[in-house]
Amino acid sequence: MSERARHWQYDELPGVDLLRARYVHKTFVRHTHENFVIAAIADGVEVFHHGGGDQYAGAGALALVNPDTPHTGRAGVPEGWRYGAVYPPVDVVAEIAAETTTLRGTPGFVSPVVDDPYAVGLVHQVLRAADEGNPLAADTLLRVAVTRLLRLNGGPMPRREVRTAGARTAARARAVLEERMARPPSLERLAAELGTSPFALLRAFRDAYGMPPHAWLTDARVRRARRLLDLGTAPSEVAVAVGFTDQPHLNRHFSRMVGVPPGAYQRERKNVQDVR
Numbered sequence: 001m002s003e004r005a006r007h008w009q010y011d012e013l014p015g016v017d018l019l020r021a022r023y024v025h026k027t028f029v030r031h032t033h034e035n036f037v038i039a040a041i042a043d044g045v046e047v048f049h050h051g052g053g054d055q056y057a058g059a060g061a062l063a064l065v066n067p068d069t070p071h072t073g074r075a076g077v078p079e080g081w082r083y084g085a086v087y088p089p090v091d092v093v094a095e096i097a098a099e100t101t102t103l104r105g106t107p108g109f110v111s112p113v114v115d116d117p118y119a120v121g122l123v124h125q126v127l128r129a130a131d132e133g134n135p136l137a138a139d140t141l142l143r144v145a146v147t148r149l150l151r152l153n154g155g156p157m158p159r160r161e162v163r164t165a166g167a168r169t170a171a172r173a174r175a176v177l178e179e180r181m182a183r184p185p186s187l188e189r190l191a192a193e194l195g196t197s198p199f200a201l202l203r204a205f206r207d208a209y210g211m212p213p214h215a216w217l218t219d220a221r222v223r224r225a226r227r228l229l230d231l232g233t234a235p236s237e238v239a240v241a242v243g244f245t246d247q248p249h250l251n252r253h254f255s256r257m258v259g260v261p262p263g264a265y266q267r268e269r270k271n272v273q274d275v276r
Contacts, residue, residue: 003080007260008268012135013142017087020127021259024080028073030211031219031257036093036109037065038149039085040123045076046083050112060117064109064149066157070210071112084127086142093146097154100147107150108157119148166204169194173205177217181224182243184217217243222257225250229266238262 005021017035022043030049039046045058049072050065056076057063063083065071067090075081090106097107122145129137172194177184185193190213191201205213221242228238239250247262254262 005260006268007258007265008130010130010135010138013130013138015089015092016142018127018130019085019087019259020083021085022080022082023259024075024078026074026080026259027256028071028259029218029253029256030070030072030215031222032068032070032210033065033087034067034223035087035089036067037063037071037085037087038123038145039063039065039083040120042082042084042120042124044079044081046073046081047076048073048112055112057113060120061113061115062119062123062149064112064114064153066108084124086123086126086145088142088146093150096143096146097150100143101150101154103150103154103156106157107154109149109153110155111153114149114153116148116152119145119152122148166200167208169196169201170204170208173201173213174209174216177213178220181217181221182241184243187213218253219257222254225254225262226258226265229262230269232266232270235262235266 003023003026005019005023007017007019009017015035028048039057040062041057041059043059045056046063047054047056048063049055050069055063058076093107097103101107122141126138126141126145129141173190176190176193184190187198187202191198194201202212205216209216211219221244224242225238228241229235233241235250236247239245239247242250244250244253251261254265258265
């Protein structure tokens with residue numbers, strides 16, 4: 001069974017990423033998203049590690065991931081899984097929550113898996129409306145789907161507060177890695193710069209961000225690569241700018257986190273820019 005995926009945006013849903021895919025052998029490494037993930041499973045089973053354990057989402061269920069939450073993804077059955085996903089930005093979800101729910105503060109999803117075939121159908125209708133160039137339907141259905149899921153499974157977003165010395169050290173390490181993304185220091189050198197030991201830094205960073213510094217850096221590089229690709233930068237230039245050794249290195253990590261190669265990702269983005 002062949003794999004296929006399309007990752008795109010629709011001009012009339014600003015900032016919302018869209019994905020339609022069938023994966024069989026695909027494995028997503030631990031990564032995060034800046035936006036919410038609302039993935040509607042049509043066939044098969046997806047397994048994703050989230051919150052300390054494996055979660056299973058089968059046909060008629062949704063995989064729901066809050067922004068900046070580490071998770072993975074793989075097939076849970078031999079035939080893989082087919083799904084459609086929307087990735088609404090934080091401000092869009094907050095606006096919908098304020099207008100249609102009683103949630104206060106920054107909203108988020110409580111459970112990572114919800115069985116709701118009706119909401120699954122709504123997500124696929126959003127994708128169909130975007131494909132057909134129907135902005136009224138796409139925007140309406142997206143808002144109805146998000147409202148339904150917040151009412152079924154919404155709550156205040158957990159807030160990470162930096163209180164301990166270890167958490168403050170982790171935040172400083174993250175700032176260094178963001179600033180020196182293309183030429184990062186070794187763990188030992190980074191720890192020395194911050195006045196701590198390598199293993200203490202490793203523990204503090206994993207506690208604060210859910211992954212070790214090297215995995216977080218790869219995730220951050222892919223995020224920055226997406227922004228550069230959106231601006232029209234060539235993938236070969238993007239690879240060097242974010243610190244990958246070459247374009248194949250970028251391709252490998254990008255595909256394992258975004259689900260499509262950077263070239264295919266950029267082509268879809270260019271189509272949206274052309275429409276604008």
